[in-house]
Amino acid sequence: MKGTQARGSGYQVWVTALLSLNFGILFFDRNALNFLMPFVQPDLQLSNTQVGMFSSALSLTWALSGLLVGRISDKLGSRKPVVVVATVAFCLCSFISGAASSFLMLLGARLLMGAAEGGVMPVSHSIIVAEVAPERRGLAMGVAQNLGSNLLGSGLAPLLLVPVAVAVGWRTGFYLAALPGLVTAALIWFTLREPPVEAHDDTAPKVTLREAFGHRNVILCALISILLVSYLVVCWAFMPLFLTKARGFDPDTMSWLMATLGISAGLGSFAVPAISDVIGRRPVMIFFSFLGVILPLGGLYYEGSAWVLAAIFFFGWGLNGLFPMFMATIPSESVDPRLTATLTGVVMGTGEVLGGVLSPFLAGTLADAYGLAAPLWLMLGCTVLAGFLTLGLIESAPRVVARRSGNAIPSIA
Template structure:
């Protein structure tokens, strides 16, 4: 019996790994566009302003979808919402290879945003339903490595596929990316359950197994997909820290997608890298980002027991790194690589901890809405940053581009994020869990 209980409890790791794989598939689609953008831009004769508009169109739709998905996840369940998301973004990724004009590209970017934006809040809600409070920092950090790992492997993989299979063409790459989407739908259908309670209801767990899992979870967490729950929407709407956190996410997404959107173009147009060099240098920040995200989660769960110190490390570290990156002259590849690695560390160290802050603060019955709204506000930063940056890029007469002002702009946003992190209030995760554990031991 003890073996069966342990096996059932450990199924949460299967849930986490599948959610991680599904989000890698999600990021493959959006990162493919960013990686190939210098060549799409040349093929369609797009200006930097139009590139910024295309990225912003995606994130405007993404923000709307985030808001809707949080509400839907609380209402119909996370698994169904994620299924809708994967079907939509897989379809729009495949047809991206057919684009012929700016406006057709614009429409497809909106469609992709509406699909991919349905994914994040339901996945986060599922993590909260399966993991106890003291594991959420690490679970969320591991989940966060899905987009950092994608950033590390997509530029290398996409450019390799383009060069060795399609003679440097970009269009067929998007047709190939439909295959991971189909695999993702199957993984979701057969392996994901919204909560332990759903597994019990579908006879995938016995009652003793479920009771054992429920004891390990927070009191308000073991309800899983129960629509009523213990919390109400006013729990976070009346909490000023929710608004601080939402604006902080706005800043974080502005920095993240401001750098992501222009990184490959920055490397090609300002530093003159070819497609092979660009693939390697563009992957570098994300390789270190995988470790940075995991380190952030570990520091939250085991050292600081809260997210604020990690946020301060990240945002204060971003300020000089971004400023220096934009000011760096070309033909200095060693310093360029060093700054890119530093950027990858400081921008990504608090991905998982930012998510865990919301998960730890609000009840499971409203966490979908809380994450959906906060993330929607956050992704408006992802909408605004590339759009503003497009106007800040300086196009030189020889065809090269200067991104200095763009990186100074992003460094200023990092300063605002650091100040917001100072204002945030939070309880120590360890203290909350200890009081909960005492109650459970007394009952036993």
């Protein structure tokens, strides 16, 4: 349904909440294999290198899908059908993952899953840019990308899947993950409108993709994406194995330690982008990038209470709140908002290909050669390098830029 009238604040909240829930359900299954890996690895007789290849495979097709689907969506001006079709396809891939009986079959399922899921978030961000007021855009993008994905994909997933695997086997977890996505796909189709093309000023000259990538912020965000995507996927792929095999924690303790990451990121999805709306994107990017060092260092060296280790995990994982900022908010604010889906797809795709694809394979190879501590050292290096890159960002938060220039902030609601 097309329209020319901006929707009120209630609709903006519903758009953000529904897209966040949908992405959370998709992320639940992306992370499911990581939390189930202590059960899957011995069952399918997998090496650490093969464990890393699952994350690499999904990241590769996720990235290619994000690049392609985001670009097509921007050109056609069609968003809602893309999200619905991708969600339904993803649910089918979840069933395939549960039925896998060999390394190659499970690898194929992860490749298909990445292809189905990769275009969802770039297009979801473009819907938010079209429907949500600029002064709330950072918060809305943070909630859409981080709240559902982390509360469900990182928080609920280990608490639910590990007991299911213990009780009835790891395959059942994948089957359970598939059904909720069909519900959110229906809700998106019947309750959201196709964002109107009039949401942006089409009389203004449109920045080309080449010109967009001439902006310092876009280049820096792509490089930061490589490093912080590497940080996340290596943690997801190898932290459960490190905690159970290297540190000797039982599966239940591992599950709630990993769930701490989801709680942290769920809260951060509100707090981190909201703080950046007020004080600026750049200082928030700098602080939380460097804060990420405490998580791998705590995992490697802290020998005390598991509760204190959970607190270290909680605060270190705060950098997850940065992801919508460098993947979508900062690039779209720095150039042309009409390129949001394209820029998000490119920045996310760059991070997924060069970070998400290569880093798990590298981490797995290092783990086979030097032990399961090696992936945590790789995480440490990634967040330190990302922190230094954030120092070069140019401030883009509308409220902060307007305050500095003395101009009012335009609003669509």
